[in-house]
Amino acid sequence: MTQLVRMFVIVFVVSFGLIYLTSYLNDSEGYSGSNTLTIYNWGDYVDPELLDRFEDETGIKVIYQTFDSNEAMMTKIGQGGTTFDVSIPSEYAISKMKEDGLLLKLDHSKLPNLKYIDPRFMNLSFDPDNAYSIPYFWGTVGIVFNPELVGDLTFSSWNDLWDKSLRNQILLLDGAREVMGMGLNSLGYSLNDTEEAHLQEAKAKLLQMTPNVKAIVGDEIKMLLANEEAAVGLVWSGDASEIMDENDKLDYIVPEEGSNLWFDNMVIPKTAKNIEGAHQFINFMLDPEVAAQNAEYVGYSTPNEAALALLPEEIASDERFYPDEELTERLEVYDNLGKRMLAHYNELFLEFKMHKK
Structure with missing residues (x-):
């Protein structure tokens, strides 16, 4: 019995010593558990130099974790087992997170x-008065195309995608809202339309496009287009920028009928432990110099008006990624259509995909 007690005491002393040593090392670096900030973001979606700068200026240690989809992010935050102080969801996810009490x-x-x-980018439908979210990056949904492979087509209209010369030459994003939205916009309808007759009309028109559709794919669309394995792609503007960096032959356009205006916004999840630090970080990222540096690194469009003035002219004046007000007025944010209508959109999209197969 004495030997057992002795072993218990040794284990206790060693464990306590390790805990004390860890705490001491953290404190010796100027950090403690209450002086950290956990950021949950998309991969490679912030300039690492800015995280270092934030640490230097505030003394707050940044822990950076990543997710690869809004759904994965919402599930993790909803479970509540991990502390996240700042996250960067997309607009439709923000709407749902508000409903679910996650912000x-x-x-x-x-x-x-x-x-x-x-x-222009404040007080939008998914978050009136920006009560829960602050714009981080924004963009559009449009068409990437290879001028050398499409002849005289310039894709000023969504309807150009139905041209018979594009047989087996189009790649589509694997997204119900994006593809159904394209079909609705091509008919002059809102991409948030819920009128059943309009939805059926959009599906019927999409079915007419199937001879032109080579594949419906995910993130690999960037590699396939850059490698010229298809002439045309329906993509987000951020992906278009990456594709064009890989292959400068390609071009990007938002059709005249209008399209989606998407946002990724900074939010403070309900899991936050360092709410003061979260506000400090959001305000830091809103500094024009910081926002400009971040936009150059990431390659997406900044909503920061003052930062735009600090960007190189070739970036700030590129209307493919910074369209003028006339076009942005024709762009729409995806509304939260509710579970039943979203399920119906997915059902119609699945019918289109099955027909393609």
Whole structure:
């Protein structure tokens, strides 16, 4: 019995010593459990130098974790087992997270740099008054095409995708809202339309496109288009920028009928432990110099009006990725259509995909 007690005491002393040593090392670096900030973001979606700079300026240690889909992010935050202080979801996910009670309200008095955001990108339908979210990057859905492979087509209209010369030459994103939205827009309808007759009309028109569709794919669409394995692709503007960096023959356009205006926004999840630090980080990312550096690194469009003025002219003046107000007025944010209507969109999209097979 004495030997057993002795072993227990040794284990206890060693365990306590390890805990103390870990705490001491953290404190010796200027960090403690209450002085960290866990950021949950898409992969390679922030300039690492800016994270280092934030640490240096605030003394707050940044822990950076990544997700690969809004759904995975929402599930992880919904489970509540992991602390996340700041996350960067897309607009439709923000709407759902609000409904599910997964977000904390923001204190705008702690975000003085909010004044630099372009008013066009504030107070949108998915978050009125930006009570829960602040714009991070934005973009469009449009068409990437290879001028050398499409002849005289310039894709000023969605309807150009139905041209018979494009047989087996189009790649589509594997997304119900994007593809159904394209069909609806091509008919002059809103991409948030819920009128059953309009939805059926859009599906019927999409079915007429199937001879032109080579494949419906996921993230590999970027590699396939850059490698010229198809002439045309329906893509997000951020992906278009990456594709064109890989192959400068390609071009990108948003058709005249309009399209989707998407946003990724900074939010504070309900799991946050360092709410003050979260506000500090969001305000830091809103600084024009910081936002400009981040936009150059990531390659997506910044909503920060003052940052845009600091970007190189060839970036800031590129209307493919910074369209003028006339076009942006024809763009629409995806509304939260509710579970039943979203399921119906998915059903119609699946019918289109099955027909393609």
